[in-house]
Each structure stands twice: as structure tokens, then as C-alpha cells.
Amino acid sequence: MLAVTALLEARLLQLIDDPSLDPLEMSQLSSQDLITLTDANEDAAARQSLDATLRHWQDGRPILARDWIEEITGExxxxxxxxxxxxxxxPLKKILREGNSAQRWLNLQNQGFDTSNVMIDAIQAVADQERELEDKLCESLVA
Incomplete structure (x- = not known):
């Protein structure tokens, strides 16, 4: 989640530096079309996550969510x-390659793993990650 926040922050900073990235200014689509496109993109992403086919704000061309994120990350x-x-x-590189948490959980479930066990393992993994992050943060504050 932190990676996505960092990506959004970087994109906003980039937009401040380069107003040509503003969809309302540079899109070939009307503002109403952009609203419709945004709603459709949000719906597709909610249903298919990184595998969703979205429509680009510049011209409405189709683009996979994972490809678009990779493109923006490069930019x-x-x-x-x-x-x-x-x-x-x-971490975005790994997420784009392996899928996000929900996608990995669904893949495990589709492979026949018990949903309860998948979720228990996921909760434990998050707790371990938080503990590790806390330890690293505390070490850097003390040092």
C-alpha cells in the first residue's frame, strides 16, 4: 500500500511540474467522457485488479492496469x-510481476487451498512484516 501511495505522490509532484499531464487540459476526450472513462476504469479495476483493461485518459485507448502502473512508475x-x-x-515491481495480495489469495483458493487457511497465513504474514518494519524503523531512530 505504501508503494501505491508513493507512486501517487510522485505522479502529483510530476503534474505540478508538468501541467501537460493534466487530463482536463491535454486529453482528446471531453470532460464528460473523462468522467465516464474514470467510472468505467474504477469499476474494471475493482473487479479485475491489475488484470483489468482500462482506458487511457489521453485518447481512450485500452491499456492493462499493470502496464499502466509500470509505465507511470518508469515516468x-x-x-x-x-x-x-x-x-x-x-515493491511495485514485485506486485506487478506476482500480483497483489488479493490476487495471490484468490489464486491459492482457485488451486484448492482452504480459504480460512489462506487468510490465516495472510494475517500472519502481515503481522510479521509489520514487526520487521517496526524493528527497522526503531533501529534507524536509535542509530
């Missing part, structure tokens, strides 16, 4: 380094 990579938070974007 903001240098800026995120300049701003000191590129490390937070790094």
Missing part, C-alpha cells in the same frame, strides 16, 4: 529518487 522513477522516496516504489 516518475527519477523524480522519486530526487525527492528521496524511490525505495518505496521498489
Amino acid at each position: 516518475v522513477w527519477d523524480l522519486s529518487k530526487q525527492m528521496g522516496f524511490r525505495c518505496f516504489l521498489s
